[in-house]
Amino acid sequence: MSRTMTYREAMREAIREAMNADEKVFLMGEDVGHYGGCYAVSKGLLDEFGPDRIRDTPLSESGFTGAGIGAALGGMRPIVEIMTCNFALLALDQIMNTAATMRHMSGGQYHVPVVIRMATGAGRQLAAQHSHSLEGWFAHIPGLRVLAPATVADARAMLARALEDPDPVLIFENALLYNREGDVPDDLAAIDIDHASIRREGSDISLITYGGSLWKCMDAAEELAGIGVSAEVLDLRTLRPLDDAAIMASVAKTRRALIVDEGWRSGSLSAEIMSRIIEQGFWTLDTPPMRLCSAEVPIPYAKHMEEAALPQVSGIVDAARKLVGG
């Protein structure tokens, strides 16, 4: 059995479930309480759980992220919400120099079971300070686990798995997905945070992607099927550590790879994936691997320019056709 809900509702239900399951769990961030969260994920939770557990914070990402890390060190299970990953840069010192290093620097005496949620991605005309996709940067950091739920079911299931992790976990929620509806199975136990998932099977080319770009790839695969190209869509789900085996298995099957990543191209997560394909899957390839990334500009405000800066379905279809040839 399954239920249909939005990505936003799935996230809210996941937080509610975690709060009910463990009194050490609490949520804090900018406007998560009275305002209900800038994307309305936590709407209603303040009334339900009270201000001790749904905590509005000052506009100081470094401060409240650090407080969350401290709480985690003190035995709590905090969920920290950062409005967008652009603002998470203010907390980067806490995330990288403290959360990600504490287990190592304490010789294993301390660990930081904090979960940090943040919105990512463009497409809502929020311009160059609210629209970037920086998950690739965070996926660079040893000591973190980085999740990118793209489906409603993953949004519903991943938080609990993240809270079970004794080390810091970052969850990147593409803001365009919040209104997306999808089915959530009753049994969430089968949904892990270790493996990539083939969302559509195909034989001619692997579209390797995650987060908000998943649905563009799914649409592109549908369009490609109409012109006789069988595209496989691999949803990475977890950006660190990457599921190399799933990537290589898919590429070995299709012998062609197109990576679709809303991050900037240079030094990106897509570059890392491509490197691994070359290192591990070179002899399975029929064409050079290709990438479709965002234009290397600050994400523009104007709608047509913003759209032009992002990977789109038509671009995915064109690139895939070029690779498959014929």
Added chain:
Amino acid sequence: MPSLGADMEDGILVEWLKAQGDTVARGDIIAVVETEKGAIEIEIFEDGKIEELLVPEGRKVPVGSPLAKISGAGEAAVSEIAQQAIPVEAAAPAAPDTTAEIIIIPPSMDKDPDLRASPAARLFAREHEIDLEGIAGTGPAGAIQLRDVEAAKPAPPKRGIDLDAMRHAIAAAMSRSKREIPHYYLTHRINVEAAQNWLENYNRQRPPPERILFGALLVKATALAIRDYPEFNGLYEQGSFRTSQAVHAGIAIAIRGGGLAAPAIQNADRLSLAELMVQMRDLIGRVRRGSFRASELTSSTMTVNSLGDRGVEGVLPIIYPPQVAIIGFGKIIEQPWVVDSQIVLRPIVQMTLAADHRVSDGHRGGLFLNAIAEKLYAPESL
């Protein structure tokens, strides 16, 4: 690569029927080899486990080349597992393993430095010894992709008989025989009335699939008789003759469209007529389909050539080296025959022994032919 005929120099490994890691027992069919005589199934003569297949399908190798590495039963595997073309981590994802095995293909030998071929295409071409030159690429910018090389891969030889090659093989074997073997010929005519009547009676009581053909009687009679004449049963190799205790009767089988083969019926002297007939039927069917085993082709210790109903009165056969004798039977012909000083009609068969004078002499050959005749006069003892 086993020698499947006196003049075989090499063979094409057409198909592996066992894979690396399979356990094999003596007598198992492990591969199919294409020779001038057609596709032949190769048996294994050891028990053990296949550690490594050394020759890929489609490769032609000289006789004597090792085809596979086999470890004996109970013996620990010694060879490493072959390189994995696609190293894949099976466990939960971790940091990339930089120690993963790296496959190196030596610098390209392409004559055309601008030739574009994908890694997958190059690997496949290398493994199958396919020249990339001249293959039309269908990938971006005309690059050769795996599918292009796969399409260019020559189809494996069909399991069946290459008549031209078979003609060549027959020519070689018969020339060698006439060049090296001093043949002598002895002919004897026998009355097969008793044998014919006995057989008719035998067959009348049985459904068609169980009936026996006259040719089986000839093979059985010859196989029984030759036990007492060992100088006709065996092989002449490297300047000397070695007689064989077992009687493996080669039977010459004509192939529609031309050519013939003479695979063996093992221990023909010890089979009942019914068993012999079953094996002959099976062998004839398989030879005509071009599917017979290596051991069947090379294990004969003598040969019987029966022309059958559509034949003629007699045949002077040519010995198939390194054997030393072949017995040819003409077809049954009603002929005048003297019985109790009366000329009557009787079914007569002419049989001819061609034998190697280096090994035997005409006197013994005559006794041998008479012994065959005696067997046929008493068909119930066959």
